[in-house]
Amino acid sequence: MNSWPRSLRAPHVVNIEDLRQMAQRRLPRAVFDYLDGGAETERSLRENNRAFEALAFRPRSAVAVPQCDLRVKVLGAELAFPAILAPIGYSRLIHPQGEVAASRAASGAGTAYILSTISGHKMEDVRAASTGPVWYQLYLLGGRAAAEESLARAWKAGFTALFVTIDTGVAGMRERDIRNGVGQLMAGNWLGIIPYAPQFFTRPEWVAAYFMDGGLHALPNVVIPGKGPMTLLDVAAALAESVVTWQDFRWLREVWPGPIVAKGVMTGEDARRAIDAGAAGVVVSNHGGRQLDGVSATLRVLPEIVKAANGQIEVLMDGGIRRGGDIIKAICMGARAVLVGRAYAYGMAAAGYPGVTRAVAILRADLERTMKLLGCASIGELDESYVQLPRDW
Numbered sequence: 001m002n003s004w005p006r007s008l009r010a011p012h013v014v015n016i017e018d019l020r021q022m023a024q025r026r027l028p029r030a031v032f033d034y035l036d037g038g039a040e041t042e043r044s045l046r047e048n049n050r051a052f053e054a055l056a057f058r059p060r061s062a063v064a065v066p067q068c069d070l071r072v073k074v075l076g077a078e079l080a081f082p083a084i085l086a087p088i089g090y091s092r093l094i095h096p097q098g099e100v101a102a103s104r105a106a107s108g109a110g111t112a113y114i115l116s117t118i119s120g121h122k123m124e125d126v127r128a129a130s131t132g133p134v135w136y137q138l139y140l141l142g143g144r145a146a147a148e149e150s151l152a153r154a155w156k157a158g159f160t161a162l163f164v165t166i167d168t169g170v171a172g173m174r175e176r177d178i179r180n181g182v183g184q185l186m187a188g189n190w191l192g193i194i195p196y197a198p199q200f201f202t203r204p205e206w207v208a209a210y211f212m213d214g215g216l217h218a219l220p221n222v223v224i225p226g227k228g229p230m231t232l233l234d235v236a237a238a239l240a241e242s243v244v245t246w247q248d249f250r251w252l253r254e255v256w257p258g259p260i261v262a263k264g265v266m267t268g269e270d271a272r273r274a275i276d277a278g279a280a281g282v283v284v285s286n287h288g289g290r291q292l293d294g295v296s297a298t299l300r301v302l303p304e305i306v307k308a309a310n311g312q313i314e315v316l317m318d319g320g321i322r323r324g325g326d327i328i329k330a331i332c333m334g335a336r337a338v339l340v341g342r343a344y345a346y347g348m349a350a351a352g353y354p355g356v357t358r359a360v361a362i363l364r365a366d367l368e369r370t371m372k373l374l375g376c377a378s379i380g381e382l383d384e385s386y387v388q389l390p391r392d393w
């Protein structure tokens with residue numbers, strides 16, 4: 001526990017918000033806002049967090065809970081606790097260790113990591129960093145031919161489940177990114193970056209690490225036949241041309257031998273469509289408030305989707321998890337487990353691999369303490385009786 005550098009230990013870092021502030025001090029504004037921000041008014045981003053605040057606990061006191069069983073089975077894999085590290089596109093921009101650090105930290109904590117299609121590290125290296133389950137997230141960048149090649153590679157490397165993100169028919173309108181020149185940064189357009197340069201002068205450590213890492217990398221896991229790895233410049237346009245539809249699930253089931261999960265389900269109707277399309281699970285997700293602004297908080301729509309799923313498929317959720325107590329609330333409302341995105345990515349930005357392990361340890365310690373305070377000895381026993389819904393839900 002005490003192997004973290006002093007800067008990551010208490011009293012400097014006590015919770016995820018402390019890691020967020022460290023991230024803000026280390027990253028240029030463009031990169032911090034890319035990680036921290038959401039789409040348009042950021043209403044859905046705020047609502048995700050607010051929904052957790054609105055839900056109160058109903059503890060069972062005077063109950064001795066010397067041991068807590070935090071284990072859960074997801075997609076056939078036994079996880080030490082019910083939080084999975086979500087796919088975060090271009091983690092290598094946040095920290096050179098990026099996806100490799102996240103995969104290693106997840107495995108060290110006994111949980112799974114989901115690798116984004118938009119990765120700066122080779123999937124084989126990400127797989128090799130973990131001794132636990134590693135899953136692959138798919139965008140259809142570059143079309144079916146490129147995807148088939150990536151999926152064959154991923155399966156061969158040992159990725160055992162596929163998360164197909166269905167909420168990104170086009171990239172969301174992230175206003176902070178436009179103001180900060182993220183487009184120019186991603187395009188490697190140094191002349192275009194000049195007007196945005198001051199934010200980089202004040203973050204020399206990040207800039208040095210970025211250049212020592214070789215600057216911007218093309219996407220090593222999206223290889224366009226006859227052309228080679230896709231460049232970041234092409235990603236936005238490729239996303240808009242790569243809408244995944246339910247018809248694609250039939251093809252995906254032919255080319256992917258493992259379970260397929262639809263990530264980005266926000267209604268009971270879409271949960272039923274996912275079942276009809278042969279999915280093994282869904283992630284109730286609004287992409288952390290980064291895609292369609294104005295959609296509900298994921299915690300609010302979770303019960304509708306659990307009901308529609310009717311026990312036929314696994315229901316995961318993400319969006320707004322910043323404390324272990326949030327994980328418990330999501331499970332009380334019917335999720336089997338959650339994905340955490342920014343919570344670990346702030347740790348990555350703050351300090352690379354040790355930062356991710358610190359974030360995960362904070363969530364896990366919170367989770368265990370909160371279970372004991374609730375008087376609940378195992379994750380499997382959590383249900384709605386442990387929470388009080390606000391009157392207007």
Ligand code: FNR
Pocket residue numbers: 034035036048086087088089090116117118137165263285286287288289290318319320321339340341342343
């Ligand atoms: C994401 N997310 C995401 N999802 C996905 O399917 N593929 C991706 O490449 C990315 N990229 C990405 C980048 C960044 C910087 C963020 C913050 C998020 C969404 C992610 O997997 C997850 O759904 C949300 O992050 C969950 O919300 P919280 O935990 O960040 O509040």
